Amino acid sequence: MSTTTLTPAPTDSVPVKAAPGGEGRIGLRANLRHISALVRRNLLQIKKDPESMFDVLLMPIVFTLLFVYVFGGSVGGSLGGDRQDYLNYLVPGLMAMMGMNIASAVGTGVNDDFRKGVMDRFRTMPIARSSVLIAKIVVELGRMLVAIVILLAMGFALGMELGTSVGGLLEAIVLAGVFGAAIMWIFILLGLSMKTAQSVQGVGFLVLMPLQFGSSIFAPTQTMPGWLQTFTDYNPLSNLADAVRGLMMGGPVAHSVWITLAWAVGITVVVAPLAVSKFRKRT
């Protein structure tokens, strides 16, 4: 096996160019250009497969109708009002929930997408590897915005009344988006770590169900037993729902807004680098 004995490293043939780092770095403008090219790819995919928007279009309608007409009367009554009061309570909560459901769909999508050959091409191209993931998040935030608009249209059609101003509503939407993006990183990491899309879906369901129902999204927490109240108090979805509700309907918001932002920033700072590194190393 003479060829497998080491030949000395080449010294006189091809000189290794430049220092590592330097010229290979991707500037901010190039990075934005790459992200927009990849966003365009995702949008083209949606255009060719309009059915992939069904979840976003139908989820807000189904949830609003279901909860308002099934639970609206009784929960509204216990709130000291009627179905209309529950509508005002529910829609901000659902806005907080939309981001979670879309985020879990991102996980399955990523798992599916990233097993395909085109990801190998992206990873052999001179682009920042994070740009592939960021483009995905940008597109999903767009889908989330569509869902929120439909949700609000549904709410207003059923008679929801905004307690604050349009400014407050916009702030609520931005907050839901920021938190939603943070949760998307978690599901992207899951999607990259798990073998099949089904398992991602399974884990997503198991984690999200208790978080969503064990919160102030659908009903006030006062009547829940003490141990559950402790859970809901620490559940970031409660903070998000309270913050969105406060921004839309009035009442104190500062505390819940800051806690929500802290969660969003914390999650993103910890999970996003893990997801990018996982994407880099995935073979």
Add this chain to the structure above:
Amino acid sequence: MVDMTRNDKNPRSGANAVEVRGLVKHYGETKALDGVDLDVREGTVLGVLGPNGAGKTTLVRCLSTLVTPDAGHAVVAGYDVVRQPRQLRRTIGLTGQYASVDEKLSGRENLYMIGRLLDLPRKTARARADELLERFSLTDAAKRPAMDYSGGMRRRLDLAASMIGSPSVLYLDEPTTGLDPRTRNEVWDEVQRMVAEGATVLLTTQYMEEAEQLANELTVIDKGKIIARGGVDELKAKVGGRTLQIRPSDPAELAAMAQTLREAGLDGIAGAQAVPDEGLLYVPILSDEQLTAVVGLLGSRGFSLAHIATALPSLDEVFLAITGEKTAHSTDTIPEEVAA
């Protein structure tokens, strides 16, 4: 190890576009690459020939920054694969065994997207996409989603995608595996054109025929190690170029025919092997003259031939000739003496 001329000592040698030294990659107990050295001179095609699981794809994935090697190093177009991956990615193109295009997007949309990712201005990206669609005969299908393409069209789109940045080094990982012969020829034509335009190509393949068609030099790899290397002609001379298969009208005459050929001592004809199970006589030949001589001799001795054919040596036969042992997956049909 078969002793052949080291290609980096070749007097024709220009600069090396790819230099690999002692490359190692283990996956648990599996030694996908176990100390691989190789060079590809600028503007040439190196064929890396080996069976499934030999380490070919791992080699390509290391050289295209998809996999980090455990040890050794590799320099491609002057850039170190581990230390300078970003610069390296600007100079390479990769076409894998599986089409690496977005299946939902059309051919044109795929090429435009890749152009934009390579920092081409919008107009240039559009023009380059159209130019490559034209060149790879995909203009008519430009607007159809890639998932509706035939296997050959996809592979051509994949090649076009790899060419957008005009890479100086192109990796083709089993570019024709799974394609029908006609489509295979189309892909070969394209590869030959790229080489004519000056690209350096590292090609992995399981087919001797493909290596012969495309490669200037060959490296044979097995179980993560290089077991032979040299020019295509050197390897063919070693293995015996083509194999002439003769089917006599009367199978009972097989042994007598083999005996006749061995005793006649035709120039360059070393062995003739009768395989009664198949009713065939195998004769390794190097030239058309030898083919004519063999058939002529058998005719003049009064043997009646029902069918003759020639075939390039299979990968199994190449391995047999080099190592004296068969690849793990070969079937046991050819007697050992063929190696002699």
